[in-house]
Amino acid sequence: MAAAGARILLVEDTPTQAEVARALLRDLGHEIRLAESGAAALAQALEWRPDAILMDIELPDFSGFEVMRRLRTEGLESAIIVVTAHGSVNHAVEAMREGAVDFIVKPYAKARLTVTLANALEKRALVSELAEVKAQLSRDRFLGFIGGSPAMQAVYRTIESVAASRANVFITGESGTGKELAAEAVHKASPRRQKPFIALNCGAIPRDLLESEIFGHVKGAFTGATDNRLGAARMADGGTLFLDEIGEMPLDMQVKLLRFVQTGSFQPVGGSKAERVDVRLVSATNRDPWVEVEAGRFREDLYYRLYVVPVEMPPLRERGADVLLIARHFLASFAREERKAFRAYAPDAERALTAYPWPGNVRQLQNVIRNIVVLHEGARVEPAMLPPMLLRLGAPRGLEPEAPPPARVGPPRTPESVPRIGPESVAPPTAWIEPAPTPAPAETAPQVFEKLAVVERRYIMTALDHTAQDIPRAAALLGINPSTIYRKLQGWKAEDERG
Amino acid sequence: MSAALKLDRQPSQPQPWVDPRIAKCETWIVSVIDPEIAGQLAADLPREDFVRILRTFEADLGRLAQQLEAAVANGDQEGYRRAGHSLAGAAAAVGATRLERVARIAMDHHNPADPRALSVSVRQEAAAALVELAALADNPPISR
Numbered sequence: 001m002a003a004a005g006a007r008i009l010l011v012e013d014t015p016t017q018a019e020v021a022r023a024l025l026r027d028l029g030h031e032i033r034l035a036e037s038g039a040a041a042l043a044q045a046l047e048w049r050p051d052a053i054l055m056d057i058e059l060p061d062f063s064g065f066e067v068m069r070r071l072r073t074e075g076l077e078s079a080i081i082v083v084t085a086h087g088s089v090n091h092a093v094e095a096m097r098e099g100a101v102d103f104i105v106k107p108y109a110k111a112r113l114t115v116t117l118a119n120a121l122e123k124r125a126l127v128s129e130l131a132e133v134k135a136q137l138s139r140d141r142f143l144g145f146i147g148g149s150p151a152m153q154a155v156y157r158t159i160e161s162v163a164a165s166r167a168n169v170f171i172t173g174e175s176g177t178g179k180e181l182a183a184e185a186v187h188k189a190s191p192r193r194q195k196p197f198i199a200l201n202c203g204a205i206p207r208d209l210l211e212s213e214i215f216g217h218v219k220g221a222f223t224g225a226t227d228n229r230l231g232a233a234r235m236a237d238g239g240t241l242f243l244d245e246i247g248e249m250p251l252d253m254q255v256k257l258l259r260f261v262q263t264g265s266f267q268p269v270g271g272s273k274a275e276r277v278d279v280r281l282v283s284a285t286n287r288d289p290w291v292e293v294e295a296g297r298f299r300e301d302l303y304y305r306l307y308v309v310p311v312e313m314p315p316l317r318e319r320g321a322d323v324l325l326i327a328r329h330f331l332a333s334f335a336r337e338e339r340k341a342f343r344a345y346a347p348d349a350e351r352a353l354t355a356y357p358w359p360g361n362v363r364q365l366q367n368v369i370r371n372i373v374v375l376h377e378g379a380r381v382e383p384a385m386l387p388p389m390l391l392r393l394g395a396p397r398g399l400e401p402e403a404p405p406p407a408r409v410g411p412p413r414t415p416e417s418v419p420r421i422g423p424e425s426v427a428p429p430t431a432w433i434e435p436a437p438t439p440a441p442a443e444t445a446p447q448v449f450e451k452l453a454v455v456e457r458r459y460i461m462t463a464l465d466h467t468a469q470d471i472p473r474a475a476a477l478l479g480i481n482p483s484t485i486y487r488k489l490q491g492w493k494a495e496d497e498r499g
Numbered sequence: 500m501s502a503a504l505k506l507d508r509q510p511s512q513p514q515p516w517v518d519p520r521i522a523k524c525e526t527w528i529v530s531v532i533d534p535e536i537a538g539q540l541a542a543d544l545p546r547e548d549f550v551r552i553l554r555t556f557e558a559d560l561g562r563l564a565q566q567l568e569a570a571v572a573n574g575d576q577e578g579y580r581r582a583g584h585s586l587a588g589a590a591a592a593v594g595a596t597r598l599e600r601v602a603r604i605a606m607d608h609h610n611p612a613d614p615r616a617l618s619v620s621v622r623q624e625a626a627a628a629l630v631e632l633a634a635l636a637d638n639p640p641i642s643r
Binding site for chain 2: 013015017019020023058106109276371424
């Protein structure tokens, strides 16, 4: 805060005193208001939020110390200077105890008032700055994210730093870590926030349609192009275009995207004129982009154009206490949505949630919590309500489910028979399909530890079996992107071929 | 300087009928105003600001002296103390030291000074202070 231009509230019931203070402060460039009673001081301070308060102690209704106590209760952070006719140590001590930054004895000279006020404002500025820095270091929410772990603080800082610029952003991270949320956060924190944010999943669009989806087409450009259609690039003009799963983009399309990134112009499919737009590009992939370049699947020149500011989303297993923060948020949100009474987790359930490695990251956690809320009743999530995989991998001994009370009467539901819960819900409530052969009874089952890769493969294969090899449905069951399954299958095939 | 501030000079010595405890108080201070405070105000501030302060002080004196007298007439101890406090504060702000001292007696519950005599003293000291302050406004010391 600058020394000049501060808001100063004078709390003084004697007009002569107030006029003297006002006259002495006049040429310092501050905005000054007067309150002539304790009640008026409280009202003005809370409404106007002054930077500093010059507080007389003897007021007609109650003492200035009482005003200070009440303001402190309200969390007001103004720098308070007690103005007193008594220069006694007791008064000074009491003033400081009540939160004053300084005190000044009446009558005072201009120089004394000026220095005291400047010091108080400087101290207040430092306190505010410190609080801001602390808040930034410890914030557990940021533009849609929930999480206060150091890994997420680094993400927040990068997003904040890059948001104001036009630089392209490249987000990497495992499936379910919040890459799209990060892209949206970049947009929301940027000066483009009033303009559109257009997201396009390159992996979910058939390659023949990708060019048209990005650049649009004119009527008659191809069979079925019955009208002119705007592409994502045009729709995002002035705003942000998010290309998710950019690693899935075919090489021939990468050439066209490179030209667009270089020139800011494109030609709709079937069109004859180039169009220019002002778009900030945010790209994302769950692969290592440089490995893709080295493997020849991603153009190096495009990589350098897009990979300007990297943002790496940490997997949930590396986010420590964020798991519980997010789990509590989802529990409250889904309980409200489903009109359930759930308010908290049992300590053992929390331990199991924390210990589980969450290979599907936040998306998997979201699905698990939604399943719990949908399928169970109660005020507290008990360990028995958790999916078995969490208890086997995450919970301490003795936390195996005893006999979870059935939430509903009737035949067991198949995934297909369970109604979908909301538009964004992609996984039915059995997202934790029992992957292994029939498990032993809970109380006799030993702790089984397997390599995560083995468990992951078994889960995916079980999901594929369950869905008759329907990859998108299996992905939905597991709460991951279809591309992840495609990639895993390719990798396993290669491994198997190598022997 | 406003006409209202051009008051006749009043004798600065206490009258013989004034309560001797008040008179004793006054004898400790030679001048009606403290040149360190009033002089510095006059030096620090543009003349119009200093004059505005004196007008405010004059208005305060009139109002507060009335409040003091009304409190004396009604036997209102708290009103008497409050008026004394405000008078002392206003006087201190402009360096009207002798008036401040007299007003502080009204603030002191334990002081046995006769309230009626004290309110007369307040009027006298107020008038004296205004005269000296008006003179100071007309001839301010050189700004430091």
